[in-house]
Amino acid sequence: MNTRIYSSDGTQYQKPGFVKTTAGVVAGTTAFQVASLAAMPAGIFASHKMQSLNKGLNSDALRIGLNQALGTSGMANAGVKIVDLKTSANNPLKSAAALGGISKPSSILDKLKTITAPELKPKQATSFFGRVKAKIIEALKDQANPYGAAKAGRNAFYNPATNQVVLNTEKLGLSGFHEIGHSINANSSKFWGRMQKLRKFSMFAPLAIGAIAIFKRKKAEGEETSGVFDKVTTFIKNNAGKLTLASMLPMVAEELKASARGNALAKKILSPELAKKVVKANRWGALSYIATAGVTALAVCLGSKIRDAIAGPKPEVA
Template sequence: MSTIQSSNGNQYVTPGIGLSTAGYIAGSMASGAIGRVTNQVICGPILANGLKENNGVDTNAIRKALKIALDSTGMKDKGVTIKDYSGCKPSDVKSIKRIVNEFLVRIIKRKEKVSVLDFINAQAKEQAKLGANALYADKAVHVNIDRAGLTAFHELGHAINENGSKFWKMIQHSRKFLGLVVIPSLPIIAMCKRKKVEGEETTGPIDKVTTFIKENVGKLTTLAFIPVIAEEFKATARGNKIAKELLSPELAKKVSKCNKMGGLTYVVLGISAGVGAFVANKIKDAIAKPKLVKNPEI
């Protein structure tokens, strides 16, 4: 603990490591709970509603359209492929434990360089096998066309963003830094930073920056999602355009609805992350706040 002397003459004692740790843990738990509720109660049902559009669709028409689209968009020449998991059974899906073990082998025995994103994509590819999702990674659209073929057009949009536009490639790649570094770091910085008492001034550039982050962490976290949302919406626009050109009007509408549901989840996640960061910061401050020990006005 240390003493704070504010400009108005008040004196405070900072909270000890015990209270600070308790506040950090409580805030983190609250933020995590908000994230889980958002995924289970809001995003999960939205995605499920979008995936329902795949029921009974003409998958042959989808396959034909995707094949044509790879040529017409120039993605085939860029090396982009469609990895179709149709026919996969639950037994074909790797467990988290198996994925972890495979990555450990790659890191320890083979001395390969792997990233957190590689691990995330490996999990997502397994989910794609049974049509729970689809993704674009490693120059391929990973999708179970029989179960989630409509989602392939959005993922092809991601491929075009990466391989057909320097600007959107930059935005797409910035998502990795934002998602893995910036967005998780903002609430951590905010909760590790002690709230300024009344009359306490900032000292130096680092203190000013971290104080600004703490005071605006909810807004900043949501704002950090904007490039993510923008790139998702651009991929959707490209995918919808391809579907409209190559599919029947009925199928194209289903693609659009499916993509709309997927895009909505990113907006919800951005708002939820901001709310979670804001709440976590407030809880930490409520538990670990400086104690007034001297007030000349009393």
Template structure:
């Protein structure tokens, strides 16, 4: 514990280390609860997309996918579509870990089960279970176009992991940082910086996720535009609907992460709030 003296000569005693540690743990719980709520909300999305995909004529859908792939000229950039299913053998460095943990570390498990699809920029490969979620192929081709034909889209893609890492870093800073009491001024550059992050973590975290959402929307726009050209109007509507459900995942994530960071910070502050010393 330490004593804080404000610029108006009031004094406060900080919480003990044990109480502060408990407050941080409680903040972690608030963060996890918010993320779990978002995950629960988005949980029904894969089933919805799978039902939409399975309602499509597979032959017509696959023909449209092939035509779109050619029209996008992705072959000229050595992009490939790799159809996968639960029996497909793919090198997975996490395969000896529990399934739930594998899902957190790699998208390949969900993709093989038809609950996801993804474009791998380094390999230039689109992984998709065409049988269960073929409708997502157009969105993933949009990602491939962003990466290979758009400088702006490629930059946004390259920002994805740094942005996610920064979001986690700033959330951690806000959780560990004690909120200033009224009349207490920050000292030095580091204290001023961490105080700013603490006070604005929601806005900062939301801003960090904007490039990720922007790139996803670009991919959807490109995919929908091409799908409209190569598919029947009825099937195109299904592609649009599937992509709208897909948008739920990344939009709710972009909203949930700032809320989770703010919730964690506020819970920590409420529990480990400094107490004013009254003579």
């Protein structure tokens, strides 16, 4: 087995063995996953700020404004509906399950629905890390159960499959204008509709890029690539952070466009004071997506660098 790497100028490097490579991959993957979790506080903080802006507002007036926004934007004619979980008798997710429309949990996220947050001891509950732990678990559960998160007022969303804006107007009504913006993107623009469909790509591409960056061995200085696969994976590894950021741009851009549309509607329909609150709420949401993209790109870079530090090629000492 060849344990040496030869660069174009004849310099010899020691190729990392199995143990070092495994250790590097495990450490790099762990660093990537832990660093990625740092994006969660941004979303949690933004959600908290948006909930604070909604406190004390007249939810009935907001709902009327949202319905008016559907008419003004033409989305009512496009069949967009508002599902207000403040007044809905049944959780749409549970209703669908009762009708047999949802299969048994088959993914990790589905199984998270059955996980209850660990009971925190008094010190843990009041400590910073105890609160962070509870919030992260809550955020993971919210990803598995978006309707539950919306009902609790921690999220609002537009579901293109059902053409519905789902929210709790009492707790997060201001965000409804942003979600109507998503519905406009989906129903009235081919370009922004495609950008919205790229959302899944924006969510999974960083995982693929991160995996390549961590599993791929760093080239020694002057070492040449061989074959198309080696060239492509080397390019991805060398530009992992930039590619991760680029892969998330469609999601960020579509979110910003939805906010811009929502802000414009709010300014037309609501009082200036209330419209300002909508703009402010949407600004917090936009910042959370931008922060998520940046943190994810940094996490990929960190994972790759830690892998290389442990299991990179080392110059042979004569």
